[in-house]
Amino acid sequence: MKWIGRSIRALVRNPILEKEVLGTGRTLKFFLFIVGFVLLACIPLLIVVAEYHSYRTNTGYKLFMVIYFVQSICIGLAIPAYASTAIAGERQHRTFDLLRITVLQPWEIIWGKFLAILSYIVIFLLAFLPLVAVCFLYGGTDPRLVAACYAYLFLGAATAIMFCLMVSAGSINPIKSILVGYAAIFVFSWVWAGLAVAFLDQRMGFRGAAGPISLLGIQTISAFTSYASLLSLFYIAATALIKPPSWNKTTALRVWYVASMLTSTVFFFVIGNSLWGSGIGRDVMAGYLISCVGIPGIFAAVGFCSEPRTVHPRLLEKAKRVPRILQPFVPGGFGSTYFVHLTITLALIVPLSVASALSSMNIFEDTFWLAAGIFIYLAFCCSLSKTVRAFWDSPRSRVITLLTLAGLMLLPLLSLLFEDYSRAPAIAWIDPFVAFAEYIDSPGRGSELLGRQIFLWFHVGGIVLLAAARRVRLKSSADQLATNPA
Amino acid sequence: MIRVENVTKVFGKTAAVNSVTFHVAPGDIFGFIGPNGAGKTTTIKMMATLLEPTAGRIFVNGIPVSEYPERVRHVLGYMADDFGVYDGIQVDEYLEFFAAAYRIPPARRKAVCRDVMELTDLGGLRTKMVSDLSKGMKQRLCLARALVHDPKVLVLDEPAAGLDPRARIEFRELVKELHAMGKTILISSHILSELSDFCTTVGIIEHGKLLVWGKISDIMASVKQGKELVITLAGEIDKATMICQQCETVQQVKCEGNVVRVTFSGGNTHMTALMKQLVMQDVPVVGFHEEKQDLEKLFMQITRGDVA
Numbered sequence: 001m002k003w004i005g006r007s008i009r010a011l012v013r014n015p016i017l018e019k020e021v022l023g024t025g026r027t028l029k030f031f032l033f034i035v036g037f038v039l040l041a042c043i044p045l046l047i048v049v050a051e052y053h054s055y056r057t058n059t060g061y062k063l064f065m066v067i068y069f070v071q072s073i074c075i076g077l078a079i080p081a082y083a084s085t086a087i088a089g090e091r092q093h094r095t096f097d098l099l100r101i102t103v104l105q106p107w108e109i110i111w112g113k114f115l116a117i118l119s120y121i122v123i124f125l126l127a128f129l130p131l132v133a134v135c136f137l138y139g140g141t142d143p144r145l146v147a148a149c150y151a152y153l154f155l156g157a158a159t160a161i162m163f164c165l166m167v168s169a170g171s172i173n174p175i176k177s178i179l180v181g182y183a184a185i186f187v188f189s190w191v192w193a194g195l196a197v198a199f200l201d202q203r204m205g206f207r208g209a210a211g212p213i214s215l216l217g218i219q220t221i222s223a224f225t226s227y228a229s230l231l232s233l234f235y236i237a238a239t240a241l242i243k244p245p246s247w248n249k250t251t252a253l254r255v256w257y258v259a260s261m262l263t264s265t266v267f268f269f270v271i272g273n274s275l276w277g278s279g280i281g282r283d284v285m286a287g288y289l290i291s292c293v294g295i296p297g298i299f300a301a302v303g304f305c306s307e308p309r310t311v312h313p314r315l316l317e318k319a320k321r322v323p324r325i326l327q328p329f330v331p332g333g334f335g336s337t338y339f340v341h342l343t344i345t346l347a348l349i350v351p352l353s354v355a356s357a358l359s360s361m362n363i364f365e366d367t368f369w370l371a372a373g374i375f376i377y378l379a380f381c382c383s384l385s386k387t388v389r390a391f392w393d394s395p396r397s398r399v400i401t402l403l404t405l406a407g408l409m410l411l412p413l414l415s416l417l418f419e420d421y422s423r424a425p426a427i428a429w430i431d432p433f434v435a436f437a438e439y440i441d442s443p444g445r446g447s448e449l450l451g452r453q454i455f456l457w458f459h460v461g462g463i464v465l466l467a468a469a470r471r472v473r474l475k476s477s478a479d480q481l482a483t484n485p486a
Numbered sequence: 487m488i489r490v491e492n493v494t495k496v497f498g499k500t501a502a503v504n505s506v507t508f509h510v511a512p513g514d515i516f517g518f519i520g521p522n523g524a525g526k527t528t529t530i531k532m533m534a535t536l537l538e539p540t541a542g543r544i545f546v547n548g549i550p551v552s553e554y555p556e557r558v559r560h561v562l563g564y565m566a567d568d569f570g571v572y573d574g575i576q577v578d579e580y581l582e583f584f585a586a587a588y589r590i591p592p593a594r595r596k597a598v599c600r601d602v603m604e605l606t607d608l609g610g611l612r613t614k615m616v617s618d619l620s621k622g623m624k625q626r627l628c629l630a631r632a633l634v635h636d637p638k639v640l641v642l643d644e645p646a647a648g649l650d651p652r653a654r655i656e657f658r659e660l661v662k663e664l665h666a667m668g669k670t671i672l673i674s675s676h677i678l679s680e681l682s683d684f685c686t687t688v689g690i691i692e693h694g695k696l697l698v699w700g701k702i703s704d705i706m707a708s709v710k711q712g713k714e715l716v717i718t719l720a721g722e723i724d725k726a727t728m729i730c731q732q733c734e735t736v737q738q739v740k741c742e743g744n745v746v747r748v749t750f751s752g753g754n755t756h757m758t759a760l761m762k763q764l765v766m767q768d769v770p771v772v773g774f775h776e777e778k779q780d781l782e783k784l785f786m787q788i789t790r791g792d793v794a
Contacts, residue, residue, distance in 0.1 A: 015586035022583075023574035094570030097536055098631070101564050102587035103556050 015104070016112025021119060024082075030120070033078070034127045041070040041131055064135040068149055071128050075121055075157050080181030082120060083164030086113040087242060088174040096242075106239045110165055114235070117161045125150070155227040160185055162234035169241035487512040487639055487670040488533065493542035495528050502528040504694040505542070510672055510687065512638075515665050517685035518674035519785055525694040526674045527567060530643045533672070534564040546639055560588070563632030567644035567674075571624055573617035577608060580616050580627065581634055588635035598634060606630040606660065622653035629660065640664060642673045658683065678785055690785060705784060715748040715757065717764070718773035726769045733760050747777075 024030055044066050087109075090096040099109055135141050164181040171177035488510040495503040503525040510516040520526045531537040533544055535555035544551040547561045572580055581599040590598055603609045606626045611619065619627060625645065632640060642661075646654045662684055665671055675681050681688065682702065689699035698705050719726055726746055730739045735752030750757065761774050 015583055018586070019572065019575065019579075019583040022579055023572055027574060094566070094568050095572060097531075097566055098570065098584075099587070100536060101534055101559060101562075102584065103559050103589055104587050 014108060014112035014115060016099075016109055017115045017119070020113065020116030024116070025120065025123070034124060037074040037078075037124065038127050038131070041067060041074070041128065044070060045131060045134070060135045060141040064132065064141045064146065064149075067128065067131050067135065068153070071125065072153060075124055075153065076160070076185050078120065078124065079117070079157060079160045080164050080178050080185055082117045083113070083161045084168050084171075084177040084181035085174040086117065086165055087168040087238075088171045088177045089168075091172050092174055100242075106242045107235075109242060110169065110235060110238045113165055114158075114161055117165075118158060121154075121157050121161070125153075155231075156188075159227050159231045159234070160188060162231045162238065163188075166234045166238040166241065169238040487514070487547055488516070488672060489543075489545040490529065490533070491543050491545075493529065493532060493539045493544060495525075495532060495537060496540045501694050503532070503539075506691065506694070506696045507542075508689045508696060508699040510670060512670050513665070513668060514670055514686045515661070515684055516670075516672045517681035517688040518672060518691065519678060519681065519688055520674075520691035522676075524691045526691055527643055528694075529691070530564075530641055530672070530674060533641055534562060535559060536564075560635065561638045563635070563637035563640045565628050565632045565640070565642045565645055567647060569625065569628040571616050571619075571627060573615070576613050576615055577603070577619070577627060578612045581630055584631045584634050590635060598636075602630045602633050605633065605663075607656075622649055622656070625649060625653070625657065626660075629657075633664075638670060640669050640671045642671065644674055644676065646675060702784070713750045713757075714777040715750045715760075716773070716775055716777050717746045717748065717771060719744050719746065720770035720772050722769045725767065726764060726771075729763055729767060729769065730760065733763070736760070744772075 045063065087096065090099065104112075132146070163184055164177070167180045167184070168174075168177045171180075490506055490508050493503055493506045494501060506525070506529060508516075518526050518530070528537065532539050533546060533551065535551055535558055538552055546558045549557045549561070551558050572583075575583070578599055581602060582595050585595040585598055586592075600609075603612060606629055608623070608626055608630055611623065616624070616627065629642075629645070632642075645661075646657055649657065661671060661673065665684065673681065673685070685702065687699065687701050688705065690697045717726065717730075721744075723741055723744070723746065727739050727741060730736050730746060730748050733752075733756075735750055735756045736748055737751055738749040740747040748760075750760075752760075757776075761771070764771050764774075
């Protein structure tokens, strides 16, 4: 569990963050930068106040929108200035190698830079707070609207920062990376602003935000998912771009794998949601074809070709006797496990879902869901046992595995505490037995739960399996090193 | 401590480093010598985990660099030739940042940084901004940064480039002090005279190929085809040249004004005999000595003389 603690500590206490905040945050230039933006924001505010000098119901709302708009512009201007030069500037000042020579991982470097720039944005937002407070004096501004707007702004800023960091990571010229950053922000903000205006216009009609704000919940979730997915992809890309040369061996596969999982998840949600209700078979087929065949297939193929050394070390000698490109598929290696996993999934699911789509007979649906659920659950169990064995290669590993699986099987007992599974969403999301029970009671709800669980277990299982493969390889290499240091 | 085995690095179609092999024993100071573009920095960057070899393997403290770069970074301190620094922070903050980046526990960081600053004579500049330091001081700061995690191996790439003579002498003393502390040091430089002062072993690289490596005395013994005698005369140059040419142990005679340079393969007895013969035949000998072979000459002799 040490690595979990280390990861959490690394997220919170990042030396890059501390250094950046010390180096930039305390300078007079930064202070003047903020003051300048705040003063700039006062001008349109004063104009609006002068125009709406008499009390009107929507003055506060108008004022808030003006401040929000100015804030968005200021942040949009500030982000490329800081983020696009973050890595390219290090390269230009010849300090980048100094970072790479330390034991900091690429993901920590990017994360530290990201947090530092995000902290500047937070300071920006805080500096604007007194102006925002003025809006509340006039009334008519719903706090939930304010919260939702800032959530959008914050997420949008975070995504833009990560995009600029990605550009910066791939560039050696800060000027070029700043230009690309501004161009992207410009396009991005027009799209974003257009959507925001359309949303506000449609939902609020610029008349305040009392009634239809409940709809914002649904919108926020989808926006959050999109932003989070984009942010993750930019993060992975930025990390990959600054990787040290020897980092690419196993990490390349990890990057590809996580990217494929994220992409497949996004596609699953998008395609699944858009097709939902048009027939369960078609949903499943579309979701799985894209999720399991298309995107991960491409990612996996590239990942495997670029990483032939993910074979289990015990089979390394055996693997060396087969062509390099086929090495990942030597039985026992992670590549082969993933390959078999994918093949069986497709062999099992695609024909059934196609048949299900073409037929209205419930037997296909039932077979599909049960078979898919059981397979994925078993695959997860295998992954879990491999992981446990990788970390504790001793007899106690079996005990840990058995206890973990027993714990999972006991989860349905917890659900007995609830009359309705919807009150125990966490259990319903992770436990297949609950979903099977639900399926018997209500096939619609049950199949939805099973579908989610399939993806959950598939992804979680795959990721832990990957961690296991990495761990086993390191352990074996460490043993080899101990026996033959040269 | 450092083992470089058949290392090759190819950029596009150019082999920057071509099958280079050398070893540096624990506690040695290895001088890595070569003209510009010879492949020194590329080799050093491969050692420092910043570049991956196209072929071959490098071990630092027995750890293979390609397989375990993180472990290597724990035992290796690297100082680049074109060192950059973060200008917006203080000297102590700079070192504490790198201490944190090397995962030195927070409780130990200040003490570690203080020790390193004392070692590199930066103690009095603790709260000074990095941007206000002179070049010599910045270079010391970079060395302090490389030492912050107490590495066993130090790799210094052209550390004295661009420094004034005083800063160079101070830096040389610092390297000697680190050597006395038991650090294994690999240092590359153009200024051969300063390397010859403290290097125990050297490697000479040109056009990506390591021409020779080992102890300076061994290399000299293997390279030298004969001693060079320098005979300074007050006159009778032709007579002296003729006497020298008649001597069996003399391989080559060159005249440079009043000085006759003789490539000589004999021992001390033959040398005495030659001097006696010159004096007995009334050649006015003012000086007679064996030319000392230094690193600079060795370098010129081994390379084809195309030093940048």
